[in-house]
Amino acid sequence: MDAAIAAKAAVAATSSRDRKTRVFISYSRKDSVFSNRLVDALNARGFEAYLDKKDILPGEPWQERLEALILSADAIGIVISPDLIASHVCAWEAERTESLQKKLLPLVYRPVADADLPPRLARLNYILLRDGDDFDAGLSALAVALDTDIAWIRQHTRIGELAQRWDGAGRPASGG
DSSP: OHHHHHHHHHHHHHHHHHSOOEEEEEOOGGGHHHHHHHHHHHHHTTOEEEEHHHHSOTTSOHHHHHHHHHHHOSEEEEEEOHHHHHOHHHHHHHHHHHHTTOEEEEEESSOOOGGGSOHHHHTSOOEEOOTTSOHHHHHHHHHHHHHOOHHHHHHHHHHHHHHHHHHHTTOOOOOO
16 A cells, blocks of 8 residues: 555656646737747747637637636746736736746737836846847747746755854753
């Protein structure tokens, strides 16, 4: 019995390591051509990127399915444009992403005045994918952001700094 449990745990660990990072792309329909190009490029780089247009069937309750797509994503890329900022659905997607504490990555495709950006997007560092920008460089920056667990890196740094202080203090024993 214990061997069977260990085997299942090993398979689960392997499959979670082998699973591609899932990326949901939030966009305005007016930016469909660019968003499709972005999804194709991410998939070519080994991510599992998807859009609502291809993953919600006709007649399906769209908002429930949209929420499921966001929930199943590891990260959400939001294609910033004036049309996205005007979209109530896109605003809901960003709000839902934030409430689920998902990684939210603003991807600037068509510039928007800073004053027009919602605070949840304005506070984040952007990835520039505008027409005049180097698409491959922006895509590389996005890939790095998707593969980087910022919270883990910050925690690792904090623990390393504490270890250095402890070592520098002659490794005193904790009281207790």
